Amino acid sequence: MxxxxxxxxxxxxxxxxxxxxxxxxxxxxxxxxxxxxxxxxxxxxxxxxxxxxxxxxxxxxxxxxxxxxxxxxxxxxxxxxxxxxxxxxxxxxxxxxxxxxGHQAPTVDDVxxxxxxxxxxxxxxxxxxxxxxxxxxxxxxHEVVTPASTPLLDAVKQHLNTFAAKLPNTEADQFSKDIVARETSNLLEWIDHATNTTAFPELRVGLTWPTSLSEEYMQLMRNRDPAALTLLAYYSVAVHSTENSTWFMQGWGVNAARAIVCDLDASWKDMIQWPLAFISDRTIQL
Structure with missing residues (x-):
């Protein structure tokens, strides 16, 4: 547990x-x-x-x-x-x-x-x-921990900041850009909070970031908005990193990634290269 x-x-x-x-x-x-x-x-x-x-x-x-x-x-x-x-x-x-x-194939709707x-x-x-x-x-x-980041979450933050910098220049409509930019900032803050308050920050992010999501972002995911799906891919990296030590997370990352790829417009595929590479091969450079 x-x-x-x-x-x-x-x-x-x-x-x-x-x-x-x-x-x-x-x-x-x-x-x-x-x-x-x-x-x-x-x-x-x-x-x-x-x-x-x-x-x-x-x-x-x-x-x-x-x-x-x-x-x-x-x-x-x-x-x-x-x-x-x-x-x-x-x-x-x-x-x-x-x-x-017979392969299991969850969808974004299942997410x-x-x-x-x-x-x-x-x-x-x-x-x-x-x-x-x-x-x-x-x-x-009231968990007492010594605040310390992890290489994985540092890498996620770095790539999230890169995504946030590229987002304004994408073809997404302004409403989507505003919502996804806000949720990206929220995820970055969530990572910092988890790092400062728990010994297992990746698991904390995976389990609790969804509690903060706005209804607008949820609707963007329902509509398969490419910017929203791209952000979901970065979150999935944090979840995937817990799979070796957490039985109930196993299979989450790769299945979420497959669901995202199925629905993501081809012009956005470059935006999720790093999340897909990490999820498919845990040995890649962070």
Whole structure:
């Protein structure tokens, strides 16, 4: 699970204990467990995925009912459930659809679905954040780290700045340029914030940047706007860099890249050369 080893007791003991009272959380724990078993035993992935889907549906139904009246008591299991639901969404992304010859082929719409889930849960629980930060999950919000960037995120920032400099001279309409420029600046700030507040900044960026996305940017992605898709490619590099150490992110980067390439206008392909090169070959020069 994400977060430092100091928080492992929370996931292993506190969350299951809350699950005994709040069944939606127990179903969510079982859904994640099934997905992880499917990752460990790929030959049985379909069977585990079925079990995960059943528990996931029950968890979502229970969460929806509980979300109608958030209280100081139930906001904690809702936070845990939404965190695990987020992980579930990322872990199942590479297996959303079956393409030609049986290959899995998620689309940009599947990316948007994950982002909408992330944004929705964040918005719903934002009003309870002070209570959550003082409760059993308080260690999640008070991680003590020595601020230090990483070569990967330094490279992403460098290429994002290059993209931002080129954006005004592209053929994108002015509305798209303004929105994507704003979201690019936001991603750069998000990277700096993650670097200063967590020992795993790439994972923090991957999981939480979508919480900040504007509805205008989401609509640009729905419309397959080339500038918006190009920015998505750079974000996907950060996600891809976590795959070796984070089971629920595996397959995300390459599948997102394929989805972007399928929808990106040919005249914009040069703009995503570096993200594609990194995602296809982790040994390239940063």
């Amino acid at each position: 994400p977060r430092s080893s100091d928080a492992s007791n929370i996931w292993q003991f506190e969350v299951p204990k809350l699950g005994l009272t709040y069944m939606f959380l127990m179903h969510q724990v079982l859904a994640i467990s099934a997905l992880h078993l499917g990752h460990l035993h790929p030959e049985q992935r379909e069977s585990y995925a079925l079990h995960a889907s059943q528990h996931q549906n029950d968890a979502i139904a229970g969460m929806r009912e509980t979300l109608t009246q958030i209280t100081p008591d139930n906001c904690h299991p809702l936070f845990a459930g939404s965190s695990l639901l987020l992980i579930s969404a990322f872990s199942t992304f590479p297996y959303q659809r079956s393409g030609p010859q 948007i679905d994950v982002f909408l889930l992330v944004r929705g849960m964040s918005n719903i629980l934002s009003s309870s954040q002070p209570i959550i930060q003082a409760g059993p999950f308080k260690n999640f919000f």
